[in-house]
Amino acid sequence: MRSRTLTLLAATVSVGLVLTACGTNSSNSGGTGSNSASSSAPAAGGGASGKVGVILPETASSARWEAFDKPMLQAALAAQGFDADVQNAQGDAQKFATLADGFISSGVKVLIIAPADPAVGAAVEAKAKTAGIPVINYDRPSLGGSAEYYVSFDNEKVGQLQGQAMADALKDKAGAGVVQIEGAPTDNNATLFTNGQDSVLEPLFTSGKLKRIQKQPINDWDNQLGGTTFEQIFTANAGKVDGVVAANDGLAGAVINILKKNGLNGKVPVTGQDATADGLMAVMRGEQYMTVFKPIKEEAEASAKLAAALAKGDKAGADAIATAKLHDPKNNRDIKSVLLTPTTVLAKDIKTVVTQGYVKATEICGGDLAAKCASLGISG
DSSP: OOOOEEEOOOOOOOOOOOOOOOOOOOOOOOOSSOOOOOSOOOOOOOOOOSEEEEEEOOSSSOSHIIIIIHHHHHHHHHHTTOEEEEEEOTTOHHHHHHHHHHHHHHTOSEEEEOOSSHHHHHHHHHHHHHTTOOEEEESSOOTTOOOSEEEEEOHHHHHHHHHHHHHHHTTTSTTEEEEEEEOOTTOHHHHHHHHHHHHHHHHHHHHTSEEEEEEEEOGGGOHHHHHHHHHHHHHHTTTOOOEEEESSHHHHHHHHHHHHHTTOTTTSOBOOOSOOHHHHHHHHHTSSOOEEEOOHHHHHHHHHHHHHHHHTTOHHHHHHHOOEEEEETTTTEEEEEEEEOOEEEOGGGHHHHHHTTSSOHHHHSSGGGHHHHHHTTOOO
16 A cells, blocks of 8 residues: 555545445545545454553534444454443543543553544643553544544545535536535544545636535534524525535535425435435435445554554554554644545445445335335345
């Protein structure tokens, strides 16, 4: 695998899924530089032991953290021989710091953190470093921090998939108006999603093939705020909205609720991310045009393998896993990284997500969707 640098600044889609066993719920980190993704990480070998502390960011914005990340991290860390303690800070910076202090004082072998606030993450990393505990940034980096390893996705590619999907959906509607409902401005992943979208959409806006109505980040990835914000934009534009690039499935659902109030659900294409059950159902209903699948199982397994190598002091083994790089401009350093590949999910791709075990058919095929699931060959 090639190692390339992903630059972080504050500022034809493949639909085939390569799965090993879907989030925003996603997200999960900016710039206009190129992104490099490694599709999988080599095994570092098991035989680790001891406790690993994991702190996830919240549950309000996305179903992914509890539905996917927590159980997959627990399983992956257990497979490496660890006792995994996976906690969630619920969007509370003080709780995040308190959980970290507890893990550090208890002497965990490795600390894995997905910081909602990079500054809080950086402070935790400084304490862990003093205690001699290695830290892995999971899904989100702590810009300005000291963690040596980062595991996530090619997040600019996520945005490119969303932007290309919108371009495809509106290709026959010249001058169509597009709204972009983005993630939290403090989350660098959200910045990368936006940059990826813009790499596809800006040329179309410039040429006049499409028109940007408004681009709006949503603090804390707050779905309710996303819905009210979109409604204000929709109203101010007299209801003339032809497409909505929503950064994840949670925000997409909030947008769809507003469109439904105005009789436009299923008529205005909406993007998403994380392949959550709600997102997949919306795609099957035709209310959401697409979602983005991110192989969280691979993310969890790569993190566990890194943890095993670090717990054994095997830096060479860890470096063999993290072959990509993420540039942190706040302290001008490269973070050794695993960057996994996201893929587009249209209705025809949902069966693969189900058969690989990321979502159960029983979660998405009830009621009005029974016939649709049958037509897509989804059962179980």
